[in-house]
Amino acid sequence: MIGSGAEHERSAEEVGRLLAERGCTVVTGGLGEVMAAAARGAKAAGGTTIGILPGERAEHANEWVDHVVVTGIGHARNLAVVASGAAVVAVGGSWGTLAEIAFARRLGRPVVILQPGWKLEGDGIAHAASPEEAVELALADLG
Amino acid sequence: MIGSGAEHERSAEEVGRLLAERGCTVVTGGLGEVMAAAARGAKAAGGTTIGILPGERAEHANEWVDHVVVTGIGHARNLAVVASGAAVVAVGGSWGTLAEIAFARRLGRPVVILQPGWKLEGDGIAHAASPEEAVELALADLG
Amino acid sequence: MIGSGAEHERSAEEVGRLLAERGCTVVTGGLGEVMAAAARGAKAAGGTTIGILPGERAEHANEWVDHVVVTGIGHARNLAVVASGAAVVAVGGSWGTLAEIAFARRLGRPVVILQPGWKLEGDGIAHAASPEEAVELALADLG
Amino acid sequence: MIGSGAEHERSAEEVGRLLAERGCTVVTGGLGEVMAAAARGAKAAGGTTIGILPGERAEHANEWVDHVVVTGIGHARNLAVVASGAAVVAVGGSWGTLAEIAFARRLGRPVVILQPGWKLEGDGIAHAASPEEAVELALADLG
Numbered sequence: 251m252i253g254s255g256a257e258h259e260r261s262a263e264e265v266g267r268l269l270a271e272r273g274c275t276v277v278t279g280g281l282g283e284v285m286a287a288a289a290r291g292a293k294a295a296g297g298t299t300i301g302i303l304p305g306e307r308a309e310h311a312n313e314w315v316d317h318v319v320v321t322g323i324g325h326a327r328n329l330a331v332v333a334s335g336a337a338v339v340a341v342g343g344s345w346g347t348l349a350e351i352a353f354a355r356r357l358g359r360p361v362v363i364l365q366p367g368w369k370l371e372g373d374g375i376a377h378a379a380s381p382e383e384a385v386e387l388a389l390a391d392l393g
Numbered sequence: 394m395i396g397s398g399a400e401h402e403r404s405a406e407e408v409g410r411l412l413a414e415r416g417c418t419v420v421t422g423g424l425g426e427v428m429a430a431a432a433r434g435a436k437a438a439g440g441t442t443i444g445i446l447p448g449e450r451a452e453h454a455n456e457w458v459d460h461v462v463v464t465g466i467g468h469a470r471n472l473a474v475v476a477s478g479a480a481v482v483a484v485g486g487s488w489g490t491l492a493e494i495a496f497a498r499r500l501g502r503p504v505v506i507l508q509p510g511w512k513l514e515g516d517g518i519a520h521a522a523s524p525e526e527a528v529e530l531a532l533a534d535l536g
Numbered sequence: 537m538i539g540s541g542a543e544h545e546r547s548a549e550e551v552g553r554l555l556a557e558r559g560c561t562v563v564t565g566g567l568g569e570v571m572a573a574a575a576r577g578a579k580a581a582g583g584t585t586i587g588i589l590p591g592e593r594a595e596h597a598n599e600w601v602d603h604v605v606v607t608g609i610g611h612a613r614n615l616a617v618v619a620s621g622a623a624v625v626a627v628g629g630s631w632g633t634l635a636e637i638a639f640a641r642r643l644g645r646p647v648v649i650l651q652p653g654w655k656l657e658g659d660g661i662a663h664a665a666s667p668e669e670a671v672e673l674a675l676a677d678l679g
Numbered sequence: 680m681i682g683s684g685a686e687h688e689r690s691a692e693e694v695g696r697l698l699a700e701r702g703c704t705v706v707t708g709g710l711g712e713v714m715a716a717a718a719r720g721a722k723a724a725g726g727t728t729i730g731i732l733p734g735e736r737a738e739h740a741n742e743w744v745d746h747v748v749v750t751g752i753g754h755a756r757n758l759a760v761v762a763s764g765a766a767v768v769a770v771g772g773s774w775g776t777l778a779e780i781a782f783a784r785r786l787g788r789p790v791v792i793l794q795p796g797w798k799l800e801g802d803g804i805a806h807a808a809s810p811e812e813a814v815e816l817a818l819a820d821l822g
Contacts, residue, residue, distance in 0.1 A: 275603065300603055306619055306643055306753065317561065317586055319605050320619035322643070323612065323752040324735065325499060326469035330616075333592055333606035345499040345515075352492035356468060357592055357608070372488075418746065443746055449610070449762055449786055460704065460729055462748050463762035465786070466609040466755065467592065473759070476735055476749035500735055500751070611785060612755035631801075635781035642754060642774040658774075 251278050251288040251339050252331060252350045253367070258284050258342030261364060263291035264381035265339055270297025272389060277302065277335050279327070280311045280318060284341050289314035302331045329353045337388040340367055351375070360391035394421050394431040394482050395474060395493045396510070401427050401485030404507060406434035407524035408482050413440025415532060420445065420478050422470070423454045423461060427484050432457035445474045472496045480531040483510055494518070503534035537564050537574040537625050538617060538636045539653070544570050544628030547650060549577035550667035551625055556583025558675060563588065563621050565613065566597045566604060570627050575600035588617045615639050623674040626653055637661070646677035680707050680717040680768050681760060681779045682796070687713050687771030690793060692720035693810035694768055699726025701818060706731065706764050708756065709740045709747060713770050718743035731760045758782050766817040769796055780804070789820035 251265055266288035269276050276292040278285040280301020289299040293314045301315035304327045311318040321327040328346060332338050332354035338361045340347055348368055354361050355374050362376045364384040376391075378384035394408055409431035412419050419435040421428040423444020432442040436457045444458035447470045454461040464470040471489060475481050475497035483490055483506045491511055497504050498517050505519045507527045519534075521527035537551055552574035555562050562578040564571040566587020575585040579600045587601035590613045597604040607613040614632060618624050618640035626633055626649045634654055640647050641660050648662045650670045662677075664670035680694055695717035698705050705721040707714040709730020718728040722743045730744035733756045740747040750756040757775060761767050761783035767790045769776055777797055783790050784803050791805045793813040805820075807813035 298603075300605070302605065308620070308622075317584075317603055318620065319586070319588065319616060321607070321616040322619045323466075323469065323609065323615065323755045324472075325496060326466065326472050326609065326752045326755070329467075329469050329609065330605060330607040333608045334594070334604065336594075345495045349492045349495035349499060352488045352495060353468060356488040356492060441746075443748070445748065451763070451765075460727075460746055461763065462729070462731065462759060464750070464759040465762045466612045466752065466758065469609045469612070469752065472752065473748060473750040476751045477737070477747065479737075609752075609755065610758075611782060612752065612758050615753075615755050631781045631785040635778045635785060638774045638778035638781060639754060642778060 251276055251285075251341065252328075253284045253341035253343040253347050253364075255342035255344070256283055259287040261381055262287040262341045263294075265341055265364065265384055266291030266297070266299075267295045268381055268385040269339075269388075270295035272385065274389075275300060277331060278315075279304070279331050280315050282312055286312035286314060288341070300334070302327055302334065325349070332359055333357055335359060337362070337391045339364060339384050339388050341384075342367055360388070362387045362391070394419055394428075394484065395471075396427045396484035396486040396490050396507075398485030398487070399426055402430035404524055405430040405484045406437075408484055408507065408527055409434030409440070409442075410438045411524055411528040412482075412531075413438035415528065417532075418443060420474060421458075422447070422474050423458050425455055429455035429457060431484070443477070445470055445477065468492070475502055476500055478502060480505070480534050482507060482527050482531050484527075485510055503531070505530045505534070537562055537571075537627065538614075539570045539627035539629040539633050541628035541630070542569055545573040547667055548573040548627045549580075551627060551650065551670055552577030552583070552585075553581045554667055554671040555625075555674075556581035558671065560675075561586060563617060564601075565590070565617050566601050568598055572598035572600060574627070586620070588613055588620065611635070618645055619643055621645060623648070623677045625650060625670050625674050627670075628653055646674065648673045648677070680705055680714075680770065681757075682713045682770035682772040682776050684771030684773070685712055688716040690810050691716040691770045692723075694770055694793065694813055695720030695726070695728075696724045697810055697814040698768075698817075699724035701814065703818075704729060706760060707744075708733070708760050709744050711741055715741035715743060717770070729763070731756055731763065754778070761788055762786055764788060766791070766820050768793060768813050768817050770813075771796055789817065791816045791820070
């Protein structure tokens with residue numbers, strides 16, 4: 251789950267919850283806002299969460315991350331976040347999220363963009379109108 | 394200069410030439426196609442070129458790169474390519490180029506997209522219809 | 537747990553087992569040999585394992601990794617491996633292991649080198665004669 | 680040229696000067712102390728210098744760097760510094776320098792350690808008693 255924007259936290263939490271209910275481990279960038287919301291949702295549903303941090307200190311992870319990965323490589327950790335997922339759901343998001351969407355496609359990972367979000371078309375990119383649809387599409391991509 | 398696509402080599406070479414004529418050092422990803430074309434154009438105009446490679450071997454740089462930087466970090470080197478430029482000109486390009494555009498904006502670097510290319514709108518992104526216009530816009534961004 | 541060298545697999549498996557018995561999550565580079573042995577030992581003791589891969593494909597992780605992190609950044613993932621651990625135990629190992637020991641100390645993580653291994657002295661580096669002693673020293677470092 | 684430690688600046692400057700006199704481009708980590716001293720020495724001899732920075736801002740490079748590479752990947756840029764050199768000379772240095780020596784050997788780059796410095800033995804590692812000897816050994820390694 252990638253993304254940013256405080257106004258999208260409710261959607262992110264719902265995406266996290268639904269992914270966990272379907273048995274998925276939820277991987278995020280490990281920091282605050284939608285990353286924390288997605289992890290919180292996943293934990294509420296009894297799921298497992300991984301947070302892949304840009305900095306050098308595990309303490310910066312939000313409290314809903316079960317397994318903290320500390321990369322020390324700054325924005326380049328965006329590559330690791332999407333590479334570590336089988337499919338990617340984008341919620342809201344700014345430039346960092348766009349870089350993640352692009353890297354996900356570069357590596358062949360399917361991407362679902364929950365609207366409102368980046369208006370991006372391309373092979374392997376789907377758009378969803380609700381958290382439910384986003385999770386359905388992401389899981390469908392995985393066969 | 395970032396981008397990809399063999400059909401854009403002529404434009405990339407022209408962008409490289411014009412940047413060098415204006416006294417700019419041309420930084421690219423150091424490999425083939427438009428990266429090589431941009432470096433070739435810059436060298437034809439007596440410019441200086443830097444190639445920032447994803448792999449671990451300097452021999453993979455194209456022959457028009459003066460200074461080869463070997464990063465060993467794969468696609469994460471896209472971050473270094475745009476971070477090392479004062480402004481970014483995108484010629485053609487696929488997902489890797491989109492990741493670079495996004496990282497450039499994440500870091501506050503101005504981006505000029507030479508059309509045809511990514512149809513992306515946003516703060517700090519300009520579109521150009523010709524190599525001349527692309528270089529003018531990029532230099533204008535630098536004051 | 538870091539290291540390499542097929543002759544050290546038995547020690548690595550024992551270190552993995554002991555760490556898991558003490559409730560530690562075992563983080564490794566996720567590939568074969570001692571990395572696989574440490575994860576195998578941890579799983580045998582009912583522990584949890586994380587593998588932080590250098591490449592772009594999750595399939596390259598060994599079968600005892602519970603949570604695969606795919607970084608795509610090559611040898612630079614060595615930084616992430618040690619940054620993600622609270623303490624580092626080195627078993628055997630060649631140059632890549634030495635880079636990890638150095639990065640661990642650069643980031644302030646305590647390091648225990650199980651002998652035979654790198655003959656390195658320095659602040660925050662301890663040497664152990666057995667897997668048991670290595671795990672004791674690593675846990676002692678964590679207070 | 681890698682290393683650290685203010686007390687080694689005079690040696691580093693001499694190494695930079697000698698490398699430039701022999702026609703080598705001097706690559707460093709681009710920051711202060713011995714990195715700045717080596718670049719300053721190289722410029723005094725009319726050489727060319729490259730600085731590969733860990734952060735996201737070109738302004739952090741020292742004033743003797745001709746070509747600034749901004750990586751944004753923190754300590755992982757140590758990999759890029761040594762990968763970008765044909766041979767590596769280490770002057771002084773602490774843990775970061777040791778990580779660079781290890782990465783250099785991991786990638787097959789020859790390393791010369793100017794004493795006093797890391798007491799490290801291994802294939803492809805030479806020790807020098809003076810800047811002159813260090814540069815001679817580094818160039819000899821390149822055939």
